Amino acid sequence: MPRAPLTETEEARTRERLCDAALELYREHGQEAVTFRRLAEALGTSHTRPYRYFEDKDALMAELRLRCFRAFADVIRGSDPGGHDPAARLRSIHAGIMRYVHDHPAEYRLMFSLRQPPLDTYPALLTARRTAFDYLVDVVQQAVDQGRITGDARTIVHVAWGAVHGVLSLHAADQLVHGRTLAQLTTPILYTVLGPLFDDAGAGGAHIRRATG
16 A cells, blocks of 8 residues: 655654754764765665755755754844843843854854855745844844944944854864964954943943953
């Protein structure tokens, strides 16, 4: 008798298992190791099975990045205490991002890999990236609205994120080898870009000034 078609729940679970297996292969062996054949072998299924869920490897990797960016956005939201003090919010979000990158360096490398198709190829992935970034813009906009810093919030976040991302990427690639750690560098970067905000932040600002010296 022919096998009964899978239910939507079963299809979703299979897709999740494929993504879990692909991410594990990526963590252990890098992007070259992620092939549909190896995925099928890991799950004990036919070599053609992954093609039912993903058109090609690019589509699979985009799905993995989407999962990672959604988790990253959850970390940003979950680390935000809210309230009316943008400096306190940014310090807390910063700490959450540091924990994420420390605990998930492979996922961070995957998210920002230079080897990926144009982002507009996968609209859901682009939306997930913008969701995380725009959340930070909203927090900085609060500081601008309060008159604690001046400038365009989106530009400020681009500058801060570009600087922090450089250090995060070096950390994720095990390339911070010149006598400073991730924790020692990212906080001074925030102070450099957002100094006036933290100057007004009491003990928090003092803590960041000590980290630079």
